[in-house]
Amino acid sequence: MRNFSRGIATTNVMKKIVFALMVSAVCAGSARAASEADYLTALAAAESANKEAGRLRNQWTVTQAALNAAKKAAESGNFDSALKSAQDAEALAKASIVQATSEKQRWKDMEIR
Amino acid sequence: MTASSGPLAHRRLFLKGAGLVALIGLGNAVLHAAPVFAATNDNKYPDDAFRQKNAGDAIKALYGRDHEASDKIKLDAPEIAENGGVVPIAVTTTLPNVTSISFIVSENPFALAASYRIPEGTVPAVANRLKMAKTSNVIALVESGGKLYSATKEVKVTVGGCGG
Amino acid sequence: MSAMRVLLAVAATLGLGAAAIAADKPDPAADAKAFQDYFVKKFPKVAFDDFVNGPYSMNADMRRQWEEKEQFPPYEFALEAGKEMFAKPFKNGKTYADCFPNGGIGIRQNYPYFDDKEGKVITLELALNRCREANGEAPYSYVKDEMASLTAYMAYTSRGKRFDIKIPDDPRALDAFEKGKEYFYTRRGQLNFSCASCHVQSPGERIRAEILAPALGILNAMPIYRSEWSGMGTTSRRIVTCNSQTRAVPLEPQSDEYRNLEYYLSYVSNGLPVSGPGARP
Amino acid sequence: MAASIRVRAILNGEIAEVQTLIQHPMDTGLVKDAKGEVIPAHYIQQLTFTHKDKTVFLADWGTAVSKDPYVKFGFKGAAKGDELKVSWVDNKGATDSLTATIQ
Numbered sequence: 001m002r003n004f005s006r007g008i009a010t011t012n013v014m015k016k017i018v019f020a021l022m023v024s025a026v027c028a029g030s031a032r033a034a035s036e037a038d039y040l041t042a043l044a045a046a047e048s049a050n051k052e053a054g055r056l057r058n059q060w061t062v063t064q065a066a067l068n069a070a071k072k073a074a075e076s077g078n079f080d081s082a083l084k085s086a087q088d089a090e091a092l093a094k095a096s097i098v099q100a101t102s103e104k105q106r107w108k109d110m111e112i113r
Numbered sequence: 114m115t116a117s118s119g120p121l122a123h124r125r126l127f128l129k130g131a132g133l134v135a136l137i138g139l140g141n142a143v144l145h146a147a148p149v150f151a152a153t154n155d156n157k158y159p160d161d162a163f164r165q166k167n168a169g170d171a172i173k174a175l176y177g178r179d180h181e182a183s184d185k186i187k188l189d190a191p192e193i194a195e196n197g198g199v200v201p202i203a204v205t206t207t208l209p210n211v212t213s214i215s216f217i218v219s220e221n222p223f224a225l226a227a228s229y230r231i232p233e234g235t236v237p238a239v240a241n242r243l244k245m246a247k248t249s250n251v252i253a254l255v256e257s258g259g260k261l262y263s264a265t266k267e268v269k270v271t272v273g274g275c276g277g
Numbered sequence: 278m279s280a281m282r283v284l285l286a287v288a289a290t291l292g293l294g295a296a297a298i299a300a301d302k303p304d305p306a307a308d309a310k311a312f313q314d315y316f317v318k319k320f321p322k323v324a325f326d327d328f329v330n331g332p333y334s335m336n337a338d339m340r341r342q343w344e345e346k347e348q349f350p351p352y353e354f355a356l357e358a359g360k361e362m363f364a365k366p367f368k369n370g371k372t373y374a375d376c377f378p379n380g381g382i383g384i385r386q387n388y389p390y391f392d393d394k395e396g397k398v399i400t401l402e403l404a405l406n407r408c409r410e411a412n413g414e415a416p417y418s419y420v421k422d423e424m425a426s427l428t429a430y431m432a433y434t435s436r437g438k439r440f441d442i443k444i445p446d447d448p449r450a451l452d453a454f455e456k457g458k459e460y461f462y463t464r465r466g467q468l469n470f471s472c473a474s475c476h477v478q479s480p481g482e483r484i485r486a487e488i489l490a491p492a493l494g495i496l497n498a499m500p501i502y503r504s505e506w507s508g509m510g511t512t513s514r515r516i517v518t519c520n521s522q523t524r525a526v527p528l529e530p531q532s533d534e535y536r537n538l539e540y541y542l543s544y545v546s547n548g549l550p551v552s553g554p555g556a557r558p
Numbered sequence: 559m560a561a562s563i564r565v566r567a568i569l570n571g572e573i574a575e576v577q578t579l580i581q582h583p584m585d586t587g588l589v590k591d592a593k594g595e596v597i598p599a600h601y602i603q604q605l606t607f608t609h610k611d612k613t614v615f616l617a618d619w620g621t622a623v624s625k626d627p628y629v630k631f632g633f634k635g636a637a638k639g640d641e642l643k644v645s646w647v648d649n650k651g652a653t654d655s656l657t658a659t660i661q
Contacts, residue, residue, distance in 0.1 A: 057534065059526035060467045092467070099464065107462040110473050112308075112315045156616060158603050163620040191342050195332075195486060195558035196504035199624045201345035218622055222588060226622035229631070235614050236573060236632035240345070242624040244586070273487035273505055273558055275475070275522050276468060349579045351626050353564060507625045 034083035039074055042086035043067070049093035058100035063092040162225050168217045168252060171225040175215060176261050180254055183208065183262035188253040190266050194245060197270040203240035204264070208257035211237035220249030245270045303451040305444045305544055308458065312545040316493040320481070329497035329552040331490030335481035339488055343556060352429060352502035352554040355422065355509045359430030362423065367412040373427070376408030385428075385435035386551050389540050390443060391450040398453050398536040401428055402511055419530035420517060425500040425509030425554075432499065432553030440497065440551065442544040457541025460534050461492075466523030472538075487558050494546045496539065498555025505558060512539060565658035567642050574636040574660050576607065576615070578644060579628050586621035602627060605646040609636055636660050 046067060053059045070085035162175035172180060189203040204214060214237065215228035226243045237255065245251075248269045255262045316328060320335075327334040333343040363381065366372045374380035388401040399407075405427050406416035417423040444450050464471045475484070476492035483489075499512045510518075513530035516538065520527040528534055562581040567574055580602065587599025605617040605627075614633040636642070638660055645655030 057528060058465055061521055061524045061526050062467050064526070099469065103463045107459055107471065110462045110471065110477070111458070112311050112477065158618055192338050193486060195339050195342050198507055199346070199504040201342050221622050223620055223622065225620050227620060228618040230616040232613055234634045238631065240630040242628050244622045244624055271486045273485055275470070275484045276524070349564070349566065349577050349628055353579055354581050354626065
């Protein structure tokens with residue numbers, strides 16, 4: 001409770017920061033749409049993560065679906081959505097890698113003994 | 114050998130020459146097709162009944178009369194179909210001189226699923242495997258002594274598996 | 278004082294570690310016993326042999342629908358086709374009977390077996406394709422009707438015989454068994470299910486229209502005619518579709534993981550009768 | 559030999575119990591294939607059973623009859639060794655028939 005009184009002063013500062021952040025986000029959003037380069041780097045990252053999941057014999061069907069969606073969006077020039085799908089794919093691929101590595105030990109928990 | 118139908122038929126007769134006999138035959142059939150219900154006598158496939166979408170129209174097209182529930186009909190169908198594509202449904206009845214048994218699946222795209230003629234000396238009972246699009250009432254209709262009776266049971270239908 | 282506590286802790290972890298390692302030396306017989314006891318205890322009212330009937334041993338309404346199907350089963354056509362295919366000689370005049378012990382009749386209960394020359398698990402489906410290739414014929418797909426018809430006929434000739442899967446005292450065989458067990462219990466796919474999530478933890482429960490089969494005896498009815506596919510399914514097809522249901526990318530049919538899985542699952546079902554070919558939802 | 563029809567006809571007392579399984583796709587015409595094209599309707603419309611030239615059972619089937627259709631019924635007046643003729647016709651005009659012997 002001690003720093004409550006200082007709280008009021010800080011809120012003004014907080015408000016300014018929040019405001020500034022919002023403004024810059026809006027500008028960033030509109031000024032620089034995802035470019036093809038952004039999409040391609042994200043796609044490469046996703047595909048290499050999915051390849052690693054393949055090496056661990058543990059790919060997910062939804063990863064490939066997201067990769068396909070990304071490529072489709074890119075073909076029609078919609079790099080915003082292509083970037084988003086590529087990032088989804090990377091997240092899914094990474095999750096499947098975490099699953100494979102963690103299950104290496106955790107499977108024993110369920111074993112009938 | 115007079116063509117009994119209107120002027121159009123006359124013209125067609127002269128044009129077609131070879132088709133003469135077929136046309137006359139067609140003419141006769143059209144004349145005699147009084148509203149006779151296929152289910153009871155000749156072996157004609159009740160095409161119209163199978164094209165009806167809902168149960169009421171299908172029953173009217175097939176039997177031309179209403180049906181009343183009867184506890185003398187035992188309709189055997191699962192509570193939850195293990196698969197909508199193969200639903201085992203059977204019916205037996207103690208009603209006297211049965212001439213026809215039919216199965217209606219009300220929620221199917223076309224309500225009439227199957228209809229069976231039961232001649233003299235054939236046991237009034239049928240078992241078959243039907244497709245059901247979704248959860249629906251199954252109605253077994255039994256035509257006995259010129260009257261139409263029915264038994265109804267709901268069968269739940271859904272897809273299987275965990276997702277994919 | 279604190280040094281003592283540290284010493285005790287170290288000793289304890291070492292002791293635990295030792296116990297854990299000891300427990301992990303593969304002991305298939307003990308695994309099989311524990312596996313069967315689990316299901317017998319979980320479903321005391323299910324007769325032992327009835328476990329091979331999967332969902333139909335779990336639910337009366339489903340069992341009635343099965344019994345109706347069995348009067349004139351939908352796999353009748355695949356069975357007859359399999360019988361004809363089995364007898365039809367290859368281009369070189371030989372037949373499947375020349376590839377298999379006892380002419381291939383009444384031997385399904387011994388598959389899969391461990392081949393000590395090759396050092397790997399040989400399943401019935403793999404052996405059939407090997408026989409074809411050895412006689413200059415193209416191999417069949419592991420998930421299509423020809424393979425299903427052949428295995429349906431071979432299963433039919435073994436109906437009632439009890440699973441008799443052997444694990445020789447060969448470290449490679451024990452390893453294959455262990456890897457199969459690991460695959461069975463490993464969670465996969467975005468749904469994060471393992472085979473055990475459904476077939477050990479919740480057999481008898483519904484996943485929408487279907488009832489989950491117990492893992493005990495789950496391969497005894499293979500190959501199966503599934504109404505869902507309105508067609509036959511080999512063991513390979515069943516495993517591959519189970520993978521995609523949990524949104525895991527399936528592996529190549531008959532890859533090591535799948536053959537070892539079949540080895541594990543068949544061994545722990547030893548003593549249960551062959552009931553293939555089967556009809557399923 | 560009718561490749562598509564399987565019949566079991568067994569005399570049980572005075573009733574001949576008849577089971578039939580027919581190999582037929584029974585396509586409804588409402589299903590699309592993998593490429594998204596509609597699989598045209600292709601289903602058996604009529605199935606007839608005759609014993610001593612008398613129709614003992616006649617089935618009129620719609621598109622809701624399962625693939626590889628099955629039907630079971632019984633009739634009186636048959637003896638062991640009698641012949642039972644089974645024939646079907648589908649909406650494309652294809653037909654098949656088989657003569658079975660009552661066991």
